Amino acid sequence: MSYELTAQQLEWQSVARDFAGRKLTPAKHWLEGEEFWNNAKMLSEQGFLGVTLPEEYGGMNLDLFSAILMIEELCRVCPTSGRMVYHTGPGIANFINHLGTPEQKRQYLPKIVAGQYYVALGMSEPDAGSAATDIQTTAVEDGDNYRLNGSKIFVSEGHIADAFVVYARFGHTGKPSDIGAILVERGMPGFSVGVAEENMSGEFQTALYFDDAIVPKANVLVKEHAFKALMGVYNGVRLGYAAQTLGITQAAFDRTCQYVKERKQFGKEICDFQGVQWMIADMYLQLEAARTLLYKAAADALDSKADKTSVSIAKVYVAEAAKKITDDCLQLHGGYGFSKEYPLEWYYRCVRAASIAGGTIQVHKTMLASSVLGKKFDQRK
Ligand SMILES: Cc1cc2nc3c(=O)[nH]c(=O)nc-3n(C[C@H](O)[C@H](O)[C@H](O)COP(=O)(O)OP(=O)(O)OC[C@H]3O[C@@H](n4cnc5c(N)ncnc54)[C@H](O)[C@@H]3O)c2cc1C
Structure with a gap:
């Protein structure tokens, strides 16, 4: 559309x-x-x-x-x-x-x-990342509560969060349909948040531990047969992440356009070299394409009849363009780009996560290929 x-x-x-x-x-x-x-x-x-x-x-x-x-x-x-x-x-x-x-x-x-309360997402587990349907955290009914056992990993801003949307298995069939989600608040008995681990971009992520954690039934968001609904909401996270990545990439590009007009070598501004101009043009092309695909995915998300593969298309393209563009922006800053005095190296590190978080580009490409070829690939074969 x-x-x-x-x-x-x-x-x-x-x-x-x-x-x-x-x-x-x-x-x-x-x-x-x-x-x-x-x-x-x-x-x-x-x-x-x-x-x-x-x-x-x-x-x-x-x-x-x-x-x-x-x-x-x-x-x-x-x-x-x-x-x-x-x-x-x-x-x-x-x-x-x-x-x-x-x-x-x-x-x-x-x-x-009100900006007083922060909720993070606990989906990934040490042995279930791309294979999200393999999560092992269980939620077992116990009177007015559920007892949770298991652990989560890579939870962004887990160190700050007051509560967590936690994916867990409510059913016992071993199928994806067992998976639901429950809100777990910091401080609930049997629940603990791991130490804050700094990642490549300087953000913090934590593990979550559930050791017979007692969570009231009133905190259940969805029980069984809700995996599709959960992943539908998760598409909003993916698009938000892509918009974040695009914004950071645009910032790197804006600074670079300014820099190449100021920096002089061989007696002239480096933007006067055709080799530099072509790099700028290539970056601009990729930025425009990334933005167009992201906006199309955002428009499709508002249209219940639209093909939702546009989320994967935008996610993959934005992530790959951002890596290339921030790399070239750093390159055009020369040694200053590599130094910590300028933010280029930070932009470069920040956008790297977009190829992994929210589903790796390989997994999204597999989903896209399934859609294009009209085949359901069995990832286990
Ligand atoms: C910055 C950042 C923030 C994150 N925030 C959160 C968060 O807030 N909450 C949360 O729950 N999780 C979060 N994650 C975790 C993220 O969702 C997982 O890292 C991601 O789903 C990949 O899982 P994995 O790391 O276990 O990699 P794996 O699944 O082990 O993948 C390893 C490699 O194998 C490849 N691979 C795996 N399966 C296939 C396949 N079928 N076909 C082809 N290649 C395949 C992958 O593409 C990858 O290259 C975050 C991750 C990052 C990097």
């Missing part, structure tokens, strides 16, 4: 761009601790948290596409801010908004929108 930005979407894009330019400090790192929560408060005051959530919970009821545009703009300046917009809107908070009970929505969503 084609898309055209509506007046409202253009308005939100412009609001976010203006806000980022005026209020956000260009970041060379992910915000942590007090800085993180102060930023969350400021974003909340501007109405930027929970933008896609219903107004009754403090959100703005915007469409996913508007949120994608905002995330991209904010990430051009401060990736933590853009990320908060997607986590609290079309990302993790949407598990509660889309699948939760009215009571769960009343309990959690207003706190999330």
Whole structure:
């Protein structure tokens, strides 16, 4: 399908761009601790948290596409801010908004929108990453509670989060249909959060441990036969991540265009060399293509009849373009690009994760090939 930005979407894009330019400090790192929560408060005051959530919970009821545009703009300046917009809107908070009970929505969503409460996602396990349907964490009924056993890994911002959307097996058939999700709050008996491990881009991730963890039944989001619904919501996380990646890549490109006009070698600006111009042109082409595919996927997400392979197409293309573009941006900064004085090396490290998080590009390509060839590939063969 084609898309055209509506007046409202253009308005939100412009609001976010203006806000980022005026209020956000260009970041060379992910915000942590007090800085993180102060930023969350400021974003909340501007109405930027929970933008896609219903107004009754403090959100703005915007469409996913508007949120994608905002995330991209904010990430051009401060990736933590853009990320908060997607986590609290079309990302993790949407598990509660889309699948939760009215009571769960009343309990959690207003706190999330206020920037006082953060929810992270516990899906991956030490032995189940790409093979998400192989997760082994179990949720067994016990009176008014569920008892959880198992562990999670790679949980982004687990060290900050107050609660976690945890994928677990509620059924006992061994099939993907056993998998559901439950909200586990920090401090619940038998539940612990591992130490914060710094990853390649300087973000923190944690493991989660469930040792006969007692979680009230009231915290169940979905039990069996919900894997498709869970992964449908997860597509919002994927698109948010792609918008974050695109915003960071655009920031690297903007700086590079400026730099090549300032840096002189052999007595002239390096942008006057054709070899440099072709690199700039190639980067621009890839950025435009990445943006077009991401916007198409965002438009398709709003259309229930649209083919949802556009999420995988956007995810793969944005991730691969971002790696190439940030690499070339670093290259065009020469030794300064490699130094920590400039943010180029950070941009380069940041976008690397997009090829892994939210499903690796290999797995998305397998899904795309299945769709193109009309075959269901058995990944176990
Ligand atoms: C920055 C970052 C943030 C993350 N945040 C979270 C989070 O908040 N919550 C969470 O639950 N998880 C999170 N993850 C985990 C992420 O979802 C997994 O890393 C991802 O699904 C891949 O799983 P794995 O790491 O176990 O790799 P594996 O599945 O072990 O894959 C290893 C390699 O084998 C390849 N491979 C595997 N299966 C196939 C196949 N069928 N065909 C072809 N190639 C294949 C993969 O492409 C990859 O190259 C995050 C990861 C990163 C990097």
